[in-house]
Amino acid sequence: MSEDGVQEGAQEGAREGAQGRRGGRRQERGRRRMEQILDAAEEVVAEQGFEDTTTNAIAARAGVSPGSLYQFFRNKEEVLDGLVERYTATSREFWSTRLSDGTARMSAEELVRSVLTGVSEFKTRRPAFWVLFHGSAASPRLERVASSIRADIGRRLTEVFLLRAPGADPARMELLAAMCIATVQGVFPMVMEAGEERRAEIVVELTRMLAGYLGPEIGAEPPA
Amino acid sequence: MSEDGVQEGAQEGAREGAQGRRGGRRQERGRRRMEQILDAAEEVVAEQGFEDTTTNAIAARAGVSPGSLYQFFRNKEEVLDGLVERYTATSREFWSTRLSDGTARMSAEELVRSVLTGVSEFKTRRPAFWVLFHGSAASPRLERVASSIRADIGRRLTEVFLLRAPGADPARMELLAAMCIATVQGVFPMVMEAGEERRAEIVVELTRMLAGYLGPEIGAEPPA
DNA sequence: TCAAAATACGAGCGATCGCTCGTAAAAGCA
């Protein structure tokens, strides 16, 4: 090592991909800090909305100086990208556990209801998820983020549909999935704004609409 | 006037309301300027999005100084409120012409298709409408605006439903209308982003979904 | 033990944006 000093060149390529300062070998402490910052971002986005979220507010919520935040994220957008990454990872687990068991045997209505309650739970656990999922025609930045989240969910849902209708055209199933996701995106705010009993009523409506829509193509095989 | 310098104290009370538009003894020229400013706001919102729209940009687009803008609108939000007001007025015409004729005789599918093409046209004529209608969970301000627009459309649509199903429960029809509006809000971005032929395909899907949902309660009376 | 790297701080820079203010020209009214 004494020869020339510079010998870290071999390493720097490995890490640079995701986020934060380039070429940096991150310590355990740093990785924890990044999670803290993302947790804080989650809270602030859920409370203030996407556009009103400031980096200083995120840093303060995380109990960290603005400078420290930029130690790990190059700019505000990268923080949001970090949130999205966490969501898609979590959503991956969510769907796999929810689809591994007997979804193929469910009626379309049971399937829809099961997924809807799942989404509802997820939204409670991750308050900012809905904001990023819903997106907005008003904000190009947010829409970019939202459509990437929806695309990921679309892929999962397409798999489920193909599992239930093995002979079907994949492109067709993709379209059905996209329609369902868009519909839920549109209707879910109603669910959230409504009171407790009203909420159940709307979920019933949404279930009826989607089950009716999917039924002919994704309906359960007759249990005979 | 030279006597004491300070003698405008008697006037200042009258001044407070005049700034904005409250006690509006507005001249013809002023009313035209307001329309110009709203036109400019329409363009800028459609191009930049809701949050990225600045009052200075609106003024510049309208060919007016920032000061002049604030001669007519007390703040940014009032400009957006003005846009919404124009929309609800235009939407009033839109619905009344679209509902005055034989909507009661149409099948649910025809009705849905007719409304959808209408919305599509409207969106082309008023580019910023979609932005304000779609709203966003990410922006409390925008959501306020959007929900007021949706509420107005909801009232119109409820009327149509009641016209087609005179015996039905009004509250029930209101719920159906809200569901339809939310669904369209969710799915329409897909329509807009898609290419020409793809677009028709999605509209067919949306029509099928809504017609299937409404059919049992709003379907046409048997023509027999 | 010690230098390099990673982590941490926080004041504040530069840019933006909503909006004001002093001023002055056009329009209504006597």
Added chain:
DNA sequence: TGCTTTTACGAGCGATCGCTCGTATTTTGA
């Protein structure tokens, strides 16, 4: 014609926000 009101201007104030920079502390690795 004069006086008031409305319309018009545009530089710039005050506040905010994303982000930087100089510096100090902790951890790593040899």
